[in-house]
Amino acid sequence: MVEVNKDNFDEVVKKEEKLVLIDFWGPKCEQCLALMPEVEKLEQKYADKVKFCKLDASQNRRLCISLKVLGLPTFQLYKNGEKVDEISKDVTIEKIEEMIKKHI
């Protein structure tokens, strides 16, 4: 998974033509930590169609607020640099996969 931060966000997410999934996580978010290995498995499955990124919210608070993310876990999906879908809080790996399938 590609690490996204305030310095590379435009380059990695905005300029990407493929679908981009951002996993907003934080070191204190137990649910985020439990989900991450599962998300990595999804990455292997959809690697040709979706770019998988992760964003450490604890290190990028301002970026998160500008992306209107104020809670974890949150997953956003971007297409041609625009946000097309999002899930927050009651996130399961199935819901993430459903969201990806809806847009590929």
Add this chain to the structure above:
Amino acid sequence: MTTLYDCLIIGGGPAGLSAAIYASRAKLNTVVFEKSKIGGQAAITDDIENYPGSMEEATGPKIVKRMREQAEFFGTQFIMEEIRGIDINGKIKKVVTNRWCYEGKTIIIATGAEHIRLNVPGEKEFIGKGVSYCATCDADFFTDLDVIVVGGGDSAIQEALYLTKFAENVTILHRRDKLRANKCLQDKAFKNPKIKFIWNSVVEKIEGDGIVEKVIIRNVKTGELNEVKTDGVFVFIGMKPTTEIFKDLIDMDEKGYILTDENMRTNVPGVFAAGDCRAKLLRQIVTAAADGAIAAVAAERYIEELEC
């Protein structure tokens, strides 16, 4: 061939983990199902001062991590799948997840409880955008910002105190004119300079442009409506048991808490309940752990009787 487990434990909070430790240590072939994160509510509780033996540096995540390691050490298997239903009619019990159907001789239900939502306009829309039910998960975002905590019980006050480490101002909004939380927490809250109170008031509506910007509150005595600017709304107005999928299968009280005897037995032979999902006086880590231990031993006895 499908494995026949001795003990299928639904839920990986302290009750489920304690049951798993006792069951697998007694050489029962044990599996724990957990849909999102091991540890339940304890995994998102920062300070845990009242679990016997936990003093310095005891946080929920640390305690449950050790519980999980202990269960794994004795041979418990963990499965991260969501339960869709159970079949408890026959001698062989079944747990159906989104991926598979598991079979076992006993089931221990330890699904815990979840936060009651406010059910007001804007709440659902702003989840993850300023509305939160977990201070330890989301407090970071509100560094130097203003937040409202809704509720007056132990968890509301505990979370409000935690939030003062981050937020500039924490306003506790409570529908009564005094707190229900224990004295020790109340004293800490009243002494904390960052905490303010709004009494006799409830949230009517949450508003903002993409993220939370304000709430409309109503004074329950006068009916007066007021607008309060805030960046976050943390909701701790009580819990409800996570027992919806067992409805009509197992006896429950009117609130949905599972009824058991003192040995954690439900009305269905071979099905036990432990922890916060059970009807009882005190829902704490210590009582969850005790329930789990008793349920595991009761399950072991049930299997012994079944097989002789």
